Amino acid sequence: MEFEQALAIANHAVNKKIARSLTEVEIALLFGAWNSLTYDRISERSGYSINYLQRDIGPKFWLILSDALGHKVNKKNLHGILRQYHAPISNPQLQIPSSIDWGEAMDVSTFYGRVEEIEKLTQWIIQDRCRLIALVGMGGIGKSALAAKVSQLLQKQFEFVFWRSLRNAPTLDTLLSELVPFLSKGQDTQAKTERLLYWLRTHRCLVILDNQDTILKAGDCAGYYQSDFTNYGELFQLLGESSHQSCILLTSREKSAEVAILEGGNGSVRSLCLKGSWEGSLALIESNGLVGTNAQKRQLCEFYSCNPLALKMVATSIQSLFDGEIGAFLQEETLVFNGIRRLLDRQFERLSSMEQTIMYWLAINREWMTIGELQADIVPAISHASLLECLESLTWRSLIEHRAGKYTQQPVVIEYVIDCLIRQFAGVMEIADTQKAILQGLGAIANHNN
Template identity: 50%
Template sequence: MDVSSFYGRSEELTQIESWIIEDDCRLVTVLGMAGVGKTTLATKLATSIQDRFEYVIWRSLEYTTPGNHLLSELVSFLSNRQQSKPDINLLIHYLRTSRCLLILDNLETALNANLMGKYRSGYQIYGDLIQAIAKTKHKSCMILTSREKPTLVATFEGTGLSVRSLHLQGSQEIALHLLESKQLLGSDEQKQQLCDRYSNNPLQINMIANAIIELFDGKIGKFLELNTLLLSNISQLLKQQLHHLSELEWHIMYSIAINQEVTSVDTLAKSICPTVPQWQLLNAIERLIWRSLIEKQAKGYIQKPIVMEYVLERLKQQIL
């Protein structure tokens, strides 16, 4: 990705760079909703610290075939074409002898959408590779970007450990900059309101800004008067991320959306637990957090405004 016009995210860049350079982290995962800027951040980071590594390897799993092809490619590259056997132990050997930065982008495309944190058929090799890099001592680092947290990452991560995760949120700085670059018409208050409605998600802000230009001659106030968030492109974006939720996960999403405020575990348990064991409820809540669809706050769980509106609209359609 071209990051020549990269803007903001200095705090996040400093944090991850510190983990890798100062704390010698072996595995760093950047998590967040679609469009929040995971790939852009990872690209900028790799560009900034590439001089600290002998090799830098980037692969988007969105365009990678299943099986051992990637592993063979990595071994071949790091051995200067002397080896090509898809052997994880052999790869670890080269990660010990050379300092390598390996970035796997769009990890969620290798995950099974119906089995949280598990891999699709033929893609388990990526799970084995991640586990080996997380558990084995070496001097290299892998960066993952994903909409979902793999189970292995949750198992090995922690403060003071060599596996860390960053949950990337929207950036007000980037969102306002995007609106300024589009030259939309509106007061500072209207621009702030628009950014807040979309939780400062850069991709969503860019989509809605283009729609406001086409439909409302760039006038933010005219769009805000409609009091709606779900234009077609954004609805499709959310549908991709929520499409494979289980029935229990949908029940939780509906309950939080109907409350329209922070919802406690006790509240969810009263409406859901009579039909399912509490441990299943807690597991489902954890999975939704891993998918960045709900957020943990001091008194319970909340959804982003755009997610809440999508969930409520889906519930209305089901009722109708």
């Protein structure tokens, strides 16, 4: 039996007996007992003091629950008792009617693959009751689509579902002035962080904030906020650390600093690094009517690291230029088309100059490289500490791959970076040619004057 079912049984029984639902602290206790956590751990996880849990609320809660279930229940026999009540609850899902504001969430009626990711996020949101989750991955990998799909699947388990995109960089005040009234059904119009926390504690809400990267700083190490948006970082830290019964789901091309710091803690804050999905990409290729052998389809997916946006853009080009023939396209060996270049341009522009240098060296080498190999290559020399910092930042931005102490890039990123280098080199050559022509011209004038 899953915790959600246990919670539904306990809630139902208490509701019937004393006409109220379980409070947040009671849910924290039930969750702890269900997962055999010590009071120490329950306290750590929920933010309530051990004394309050063990000596005050704990004994009262077990009495209420025992009374409601008609059996003496305690932390040890909870599983055994609740299992007996499995049958009367036909649908374990809470099925609470939700108030929903989907904002500009994308339509996911056509959605392929991502079964494992959906399972994992469901586990984190429903069973583990995570408070803050960041979906991180490179542009076009499918973060918003996955967030929309999961939110749609889980909407009935929440009293409120609220989706907003941060793409137009709304101030925190603007966001709160919509979110607080929505969660309080118009009772509360104070656009304040404390009020938001209050409503997230009072109700089970799912708040999805898409495109968090828009309010992060460019050209620096990844994960820090632009000066006008640092209060978002403080808010997310508060929502990750304080106890409440809601879930905040973020999508971002870069992992923000507070998520990186808090995710090592008690499990209430987590991040999922989204990579391309084979299953989804193959389905996408087929639905776009491309033709080719299985090997060609796989090759195409591999070139674009199973990035759905890249594949969608390239599928359009293959349709119009090669009559949908994947083989004919692959023979051309031009992986970076305009649309994909624009996407990567936007990500590349955000890098610090040191990060750009590292990207160049990784692309030039093409192979998995150790930190030592990279350090030996890069000119002018760069300290070990700065190199490590930049590599971590590039990983947060999902632009490089990291495995067993070695680093590389996805194939389409390698092609893109090499392409940038060639363009820059061509630019320099052009300047050199112009300079040569000017010098030649100046020489001719000087000769003429002499």
